[in-house]
Amino acid sequence: MSTNDDDGRPLVDGRFRLVSRLGSGGMGTVWRARDIALDRDVALKEVRPPDPAVEEANPGLTAQLRERAVREARALARLTHPHVVTVHHIVEPADGSAPWIVMELVEGSSVADRLAAGPLSVPEAIVLGRQVLGALRAAHASGIQHRDVKPANVLLRAEGGAVLTDFGIAVFDEATSRLTASGDLIGSAEFIAPERVRGEEGNPASDLWSLGMLLYVATEGHHPLRRATSLATVVAVLDDPIPPPVRSGALGPVLLRLLVRDPALRPDGAELDRLLAAAEAAAAVPADAVPAGFGPPTPPPYGSVPPPYPHPHPAHQVPGPPTVAAGRTPDRRRRIATVAGALVVSAGLLALALQQLLPLGGDGGTPDAKGTTTAPRTPGGGTGGTTGDTTGAPSSAAPSKAAAPDSLLTPAGIRTAVAAFAEATGTPTVKAIYVYDDYAIAEIPTKEGARTYDRYQYRDGEVSRQGIGGTISSSQPDQQPFDPTRMPWDDLPALAKRADRELKVEEPFNRYMIVNRWSFNENRPTLLVYRTNDYSATGYLAVDQSGKVVHKLVAD
Known part of the structure; x- marks a missing residue:
């Protein structure tokens, strides 16, 4: 100098x-x-x-x-x-x-600055995701991995458009190089792919995990794995379940495909771009409805479709008039979100868009009014083959129907959902279940004893197949299926009161449960009772099969 x-x-x-x-x-x-x-x-x-x-x-x-x-x-x-x-x-x-x-010098703010003002709309997030993905694919084609994709490293030009910066900085070649003397992580713990936390160099799929987590935060308004310290966050990144998105609309299924811990099961850059393109078509709104800074989305060629997951918080509902099915009363547990263009979407084009978004392997599924695809399997059967298999006999069976309970977060409600999953799939075990007030997502083996699983949704008394899940590793005890009927469902009312009282999450907008084998409970089936709020405060009770609370995460 x-x-x-x-x-x-x-x-x-x-x-x-x-x-x-x-x-x-x-x-x-x-x-x-x-x-x-x-x-x-x-x-x-x-x-x-x-x-x-x-x-x-x-x-x-x-x-x-x-x-x-x-x-x-x-x-x-x-x-x-x-x-x-x-x-x-x-x-x-x-x-x-x-x-x-x-x-x-990029004149403008970062995505982190933008998110400080609140979550992005789904169209904004999809446009942002495609732009950042384009940057990553170009870099990956040149043999460059970013290693630190996060909101602070994505800049927004004042004239519109995102710019990915800070390549090659968050490098972790040895496990001992990640921690400072004070125990802090170099880089951003909550956006690092699990394999990189484990000390692996990673590959392009690791950058795509980080992009997926960025988009999750952008639309959901909170980080699902952020904990009180960097070390606790690292542990969560490695092992804690990721709650299915509830605000992300058409982007939700893409995030479920992307945020899996086995990098081999994530879509590659080309497939991810196709998924985002289909989600963009499904969620598109008029260009003047998208704030400046991201550039306009692709104009909607044939309207828009409802998001596949409802959002329980009124402040973040997808705009548009509600549509009520004949003979159904519009209460809060049976609401059907929609947007104005949905009423004029042709059935053929809607099916095409959703098949692009959720490739279900040619099993004859058709989209329903919630943007899901109904394709229940014959009891004892399966979708066939290993993960990624796109073959299988078409199914003409009607979706499983059951009387819809008032809430799934009750003993009667969750038992109804569990029974419906078993009846629709012919498989009594599950890999995991994510339970919200008015719907549940289950990861279910394609048949009893199979090493592959699919995702199913239960909502409004109906079970519908959401798409291919992945592979169950025989060497991973936390991935093994279990019998959900043996969980302490009768204790739910008392656990809900205890969670509200002890987790110190003020004004939670979301109450939900996750049931899976938890490594911190010796890989036994564990019920995690969650509370989150708009300020990213998160707490949970971890409960074993006897109803005993074996761990508690308090928000403060």
Whole structure:
């Protein structure tokens, strides 16, 4: 760094005058700088080492991280994409001090800044997701992994459009390199893919997990795995169940496909783009309804469809008049969300859009009024094959019907849903069940003893197939199916009162349950009674099959 500027201020490489600091993280500080040679403003990043304690514990780590940052900056400099930040220049001081990366200055705010004002609409989030995905696919094609996709690293141009920045910074090559002396994680624990937390280098699928979590946060308004400390969050990322999205509308099924812990089961970039395109068509609204900053979504070619999952909080309902089926009274437990264009959607085009969004393997399913696909299996049968199998005999069986209980969060309600799942699928065991007030999602083996599972929804007394789930690993005890009838359903009223009293979640907008094998309960079937609110406060009671509370997470 030299000081030959007329104003006496320091220059980087004799050319770049530091103006103001824009931000800093575990591996660098970004400055607004003036390129006096070209008379323009740029963003200047100093690639500095992480916590000194990390370097002390891992000699040579700083040099390794710098080398990688410079290598990837050079690769990015050759990459031209409208949603990737442009790298102009790299400064490598002769004295061996920290290198500097010169990038375009994006005038605007970050997605993190935007989310501080509230969740995104579903169309906004889908447009954002496709733009960031485009940037990631371009980078992956050049052999570059981002490793730190998060809201703060996605910038929004003032004139519209998202830009992915900060490539190659959150690198974790050794397990010991992740933690500082104080136990903090380098990077953003809640957006890191589970395999990277485990010490694996990861692959493009790891960046797609991070994108999926970003979109979940963007639409749901809270992070499902954020805990009180970074270490607790890391544990949650590795093992805690992810509640199915309830606000994400047409994006919800895409998130369910993406946020699976086995990277081999996630859609690749091309498939994810197709899923997002179908979701965009399904959720599209007039362009003037989408706030500036993301660019307009694709105009709706044939209207829009209702979201597959209802949202229990009135402040976040999808706009549009309700549609009430003949003979059905419009109460809060049987509401059917819709948007204005839904009344004029042709059945054929609607089926096409939903088949793109939820590829169900050619099993003859047809969409219903809630955007789900009804395809119950013959008892004892299956969809056939392994995960990804798109063959199977068409099914003409009618969906399983049962009297709809007032609430599934009651002993009678959950028992009704469990019985309906078993009757519709012919399989008495489940891998997991996610239970809300007026619907439930179950992950059910394709047949008894199978190593594959599908997802089913119970709602309004009806069971409908939601799509392919994944593979049940024989080596993972927490994935093994179990009998849900043996859970302590009679204790639900007392557990609900205890959760309201002890979890310290003020004004919870969402009450739900997750039932699965929980590693912190020795992989036994465990009932998790959750409370969350609009301020991301989350608490739960973990209950074993005898009704005993074996763990409690208090919001504060």
